[in-house]
Amino acid sequence: MTEEETLREEAEARLRALAGEDARLRDDQWAAIKALVMDRRRALVVQRTGWGKSAVYFIATALLRELGEGPTVIVSPLLALMRNQIAAAERAGIHAATINSANPEEWEKIYGQVAEGVIDVLLVSPERLNNPDFRDQVLPELAEAAGLLVIDEAHCISDWGHDFRPDYRRLRTLLADLPPGIPVLATTATANARVTRDVAEQLAAGSEQDGFSDAPGAPGGPDDGVLVLRGPLERDSLHLGVVRLGGSERRLAWLAGALHELPGSGIVYTLTVSAAQEIAAYLREQGHQVVAYTGQSEPADRLAAEEDLLANRVKALVATSALGMGFDKPDLGFVVHVGAPASPVAYYQQVGRAGRGVRRAEVILLPGAEDREIWAYFASLAFPPETVVRATLDALTGAGVLSTAALESRVDLSRGRLEMMLKVLDVDGAVRRVKGGWEATGEPWSYDADRYARVSAERAAEQEAMLGYLTTTECREQYLRRHLDDEAARPCGRCDNCTGVDRSADVDAEAVRAAGERLARPGVEVEPRRQWPTGLPDLKGRIKPELSAEPGRALGRLTDIGWGTRLRELLAAGDGPVPGDVLDAVVAVLKAWDWAERPVAVVSVPSATRPTLVRGLAEGIARIGRLAYLGELGYRQGPPGRQYNSAQRVAAVRGTLAMPRELAARIPAAGGPVLLVDDRVDTGWTMTLAAAHVRNAGAPAVLPLVLATTS
Structure with a gap:
């Protein structure tokens, strides 16, 4: 038996231990393992979700460890992905550990275990590669001793990719500095030809001087020793469809009904954090077991949510893209998007979470009118x-x-x-x-x-392609795979266009009414700033209690799927009288406000762009609530303009915002708390400094009230 035959037999045995007695290596899996273990090459594997990319690096790790090589270092982008990889490694008999922001108390112990040879696989986040201590003290020794470097979700390296992350670009330096003979594997399920080319070129950094073969890779790969293995991206369990429902209330009502029928458990994706929270709250009110999952969720809450979904204790996670790459639940029965991602590539990556271990999974897109605005913001x-x-x-x-x-x-x-x-x-x-x-x-x-202009143009083209997906009459899976440059793309025979069977867009009128009432429910708490930004010469630490505002209220968030749409339209329209429906909703917010002491007066923040709207809102509230309208603050030398960070904003507003003498005299005479009114809160510093002026003039408390908040 040749060395290659012996190695393949061992690799097959490792796969059976990992995936069951009936498992057999795919040809490209073996080609990648052979390139890494026997030839010590660099390889890029672009294969569909569920194909078995992790099996390649775990089997290669086991074989290399048997040969006495050092541990595998896996660069992995998400904690959820790391957790799945560690669990999979344990099933393969491989001891894995991770260094990330959630376990700093374990780092020293893990470093020691790596040095002792106890750990077979070390997972690190790309951000960790440039942590000064890790980069300067740990990484050089780790790179010198590593048996294999794995770059998971490698499309993140490329700024042409849908999820480019600058920290991943640091891998170019690491690759160039690797000692000779250390194999490298990069894997992804979502890379078109351009991204594949870009990643392969970066993988080649330093490969010639490091002794890598100059033999060409697979067809389509660069002639630089990097083996490119790219397969068809078909997912034969996915049944794709688009349901166009119009307003947000119809989408929510439809979703609440559909969850009763959708198989198993799944994921409902949203484009924003506030939409995830809002939809999850509504679905729970309708009796569904769902949990919101966003980048703002606490790490412990995210872990608990993942475990609940894996164990089918919830019907769905209502998630942003924070639940994306690498989340591994083979029996995930459905993926629904409330709002379209900005590119077909990103969409196919997210729907690839479904149907890995079941014969049929439902994939449904519910586009919204606000999608383009959200894309433009990002x-x-x-x-x-x-x-x-x-x-x-x-x-x-x-x-x-x-x-x-x-x-x-x-x-x-x-x-x-x-x-x-x-x-x-x-x-x-x-x-x-x-x-x-x-x-x-x-x-x-x-x-x-x-290059930046070309990347921007590419993003714009991807958005147009996503809009095309909504209206195409051709096979939906073929459409997506074509945008991933999958030459094997053929009609799937399963999607709504192939079968001619559309999901009904009919929604019970009473359900739509109930959803509309939920979305129209006004009121969002606005937390006041408590700490001055760092970097200012004379404002440091906590804001003095005698100058600070109380928790405030906003009618809604601009990113909400309910009031957000109405508020975006209102603020985009420019200045004008406050509409009646908006004023009525603000009054409802005031009625529901559980303040410690009722306000007695109203003061408005001066507005350069919407003076009529802001003043009209303040005067309308005063009239309806029978409060005294005291007037508005002023500017010394004109408004401060637009600033994008806290330090700059505080300096600009502080230098321009002023308290008129007449207003300063009226505030203490009012004898009670003051409502401070503006059109929107963004950084929060205009409201903070305005509140300080009003408090300094003698108001015992300031209650901020705005139409919209951006977060």
Whole structure:
């Protein structure tokens, strides 16, 4: 028996231990295992969800460990995915552990176990790769000792991918610095030809000097030693359909009815956190066992929700994309989307959670009129313009180490966008993350405007393609697979277009009415700011209680599927009188407000864009509630304009917002709490500083009231 035959026999035995006595290696699974274990090559495996990509790296790990090689390092993007991978490793007889933000108390113990050779697989998040302590003290030794490097969900490496993550780009540096002979495996289920090419090129970094073969890979792979194994992406259990229902109340009523009929348990995906929370609350009121699952959920709550779904203790998780890559429940019976993702690739990735171990799974898309607006919002968070990037580099140059918070006072970007930009600059070598923050490297850096523009155009094209999915008359699965450049795409024979059988869009009128009442229920609590932002020279720590506001109220969130639509339309229309239905709803919010002491007066925040709307709202509330309208605050030198982070916003508002002398005299004379009225709360700092002015003038309490909040 040849060495290859012996190795394959061992690999087959490992697969049977992992997946059952009837399991047999697919040809591409064996090709990947052979490339890693025998040839010590770099390989990219692009195969559908449920194909068995994890079996490749667990079997390769077991075989390499038998040969005396070091542990496998898996770079994995999500805690939910890590948990599934650890469970699968244990089933394969492999001892796995993870280093992530949720288990810092275990890190030292795990590092010791890795050094002792006890751990076979170490899972790390991409963010961990640039943690200064991990990067400088742990990673070099780990890379030197590793037997195999695995990059899971490798489409995240590419900014052409639907879920690009800057931290993944750091893998290019790691790949280039790997010692000779360490095999590398990258896996994904969602990569079109362009993403596949991009990831393969990045996998090739340093491969020639590291002794990798120059033999060409599989057809379509670059001639650089990287083996590309790309298979058909058909999911023969999925039954895809689109149901167009119009308004949000019809979608919720339809969904509540459909959950009684849908098989098993599943996932209801939403585009925003607030929609997930709102839909979950409504479905629970209708008697369904569902749980909201978002990036804002506590880690312990997310884990409990995952376990409840795995054990079929709930009918569905109502989730954002936080529940996405790698969640493994073979018997998941359905995936419903309330709102369309922004690309066919992202959509196919999410629906791929269903039907892995059952013969039939239902996949239903309920598009909404607000989908485009939500896509546009997320698109607005793309890489900043060159002027902002240069300002950041200038701020760091010669300044030593600056924290992200300190940079916020010098660069007008939100915290999330600033951190994303710094990660990209770090990967590009222009800045470096160190203890305490960031420092400039002094290395030359160029703004790749052409690439950013091409990526933006690609995103726009994907959105148009997603709109095309809603209206296409061709096979829906074929349509999606074509957008993943799957050359084997053929009509599935199962979707609504192939069968000619559409799901009924009929909804009981009483159910629609009940859903409409639920969505029209006004009122969202607005938590006041309690802490000044860091980076300001003279405002530090907690906001003094004698200057702070009480918890406030908003009519709704702009991201709600109920009031959100109405509020987006109202604010987009510009200035004008407050509509009657809106004023009535605000009055309902006030009636339901359980304040400690009823307000006696109303003050409005000055508005540069909607003065009539804000003043009319304040005066209308005062009239209906029989409160005194005291007037509005003012600006010293005109309104502050638009700022995107807390430090910049506080500085701008503080420098312009003013208390008119006449208003200051009326406030203490009112003799009680004051309602402070504005059109919307975004960062919350205008309301915070306005409340401080009103409190400083003598109001015993300030109760913020706005039409809309952005979160």
